[in-house]
Amino acid sequence: MEFKILGPLEVSHNGHLCTPRAPKVKQVLALLLLRANQVVSLDSFIEELWGEKSPQTAVTTTQTYIYHLRKALIRANDKNQTEEKIRTAAPGYILRAEEENLDIKRFDSFIARAQSSMAVGEFGRASQYASQALALWRGAPLAGVDCGNILRGYTVNLEERHIAALELRVRAEMELGNYREMIADLRSLVTVHPLNEWLHAQLIIALNKSGRRSEALHAYQTVRDLLRRELGLEPSLELWRLHQEILAASSRSHPAHGPVPSSHGLVPSAPRRSPAHRASVPAL
Structure with missing residues (x-):
């Protein structure tokens, strides 16, 4: 059964x-x-x-x-x-x-294997295990069940574990250098999880690494506008630094034009932001 x-x-x-x-x-x-x-x-x-x-x-x-x-x-x-x-x-x-008869137990088993593979640098295997775990999801957990206090707590936990599994697969694919291949998935993920800054950062990195620098800058502008509109916040320090690195790389590739100064002739300061961030952003 x-x-x-x-x-x-x-x-x-x-x-x-x-x-x-x-x-x-x-x-x-x-x-x-x-x-x-x-x-x-x-x-x-x-x-x-x-x-x-x-x-x-x-x-x-x-x-x-x-x-x-x-x-x-x-x-x-x-x-x-x-x-x-x-x-x-x-x-x-x-x-x-x-384990083989309950999907959440199979999910946890695949994720444990994916994490172990990541720890030893076997990124292809990690991505495979994470993908197998994610394939078990068919929608919102316990959809159609009347949930009381206890079940509601469990469903929140399950949703967070689902997001963590998505991020695990993204990390593995990015470590493999599959930037171009991940762009479509990342665009979809930031649409479903619009306030997840870590996913936005991975999309920006994937676009930049794929030679689509203008789209990467536009993706940063999109998440910045979203955070300002929805939460009244500036992007995290990691996202801001990522944006600055792309701008700096663009300036180095066009030295004849020189850097574009701010209205006061100074490099803009880092945004003030709560110290809580999802994860550090890989260097370009």
């Missing part, structure tokens, strides 16, 4: 979908899957399902949801497989799932 949470919640067996339909049962299953192979307490189920407004019947109602979920999984499973996926384990319940 296969479980998927990196997108709409899905349960399948031998290629046939058998996802529970009842909203509360799906909510219970989602929490069990996110804590697969760990005991989920009754208190956690009650917090997820009702928050601070739990009814007096919360315990028995939760047990009823577990009962219906167990029946659904047993009914979907092969008749000759009698092992229950969900077991009672004080102070709650546990769902057993192997």
Whole structure:
């Protein structure tokens, strides 16, 4: 039996979908899957399902949801497989799932391999593993599931892990020197994640390294205008330095014209900015 949470919640067996339909049962299953192979307490189920407004019947109602979920999984499973996926384990319940049967566990495994490959300079292998991890995503995690406080926290965490995986693949491809090949992907990524300055920086670098200097400068102007408009901030120090390096390289390639002075005849100062930045930008 296969479980998927990196997108709409899905349960399948031998290629046939058998996802529970009842909203509360799906909510219970989602929490069990996110804590697969760990005991989920009754208190956690009650917090997820009702928050601070739990009814007096919360315990028995939760047990009823577990009962219906167990029946659904047993009914979907092969008749000759009698092992229950969900077991009672004080102070709650546990769902057993192997790595190959749960997409989030496969995702984590691929990312761990990608990170190990990056650490030893095997960038091609790192990109391959990161791509395999990203291929498991089918949309917003737990799409279609009514999420309470606990599941909402998990979905935020999953979205951040997805972004980290995207950045990991980008880093690997940039280390391989695949600047031109990454431009289209990076344009798409900064559209989906417009406030991610690190991704904008990689797009600027990729354009510049591909000989598209004017487009790189335009990309910087775009993110600067966006940050000013949306957040009232100047670009990070790393982005500003990247912009200055491209301008300096442009001046060196056209020495006859000399540098373009500012309105006061001085090089513009670095923008004032909060010290929190996503990541350092590779040197040109």
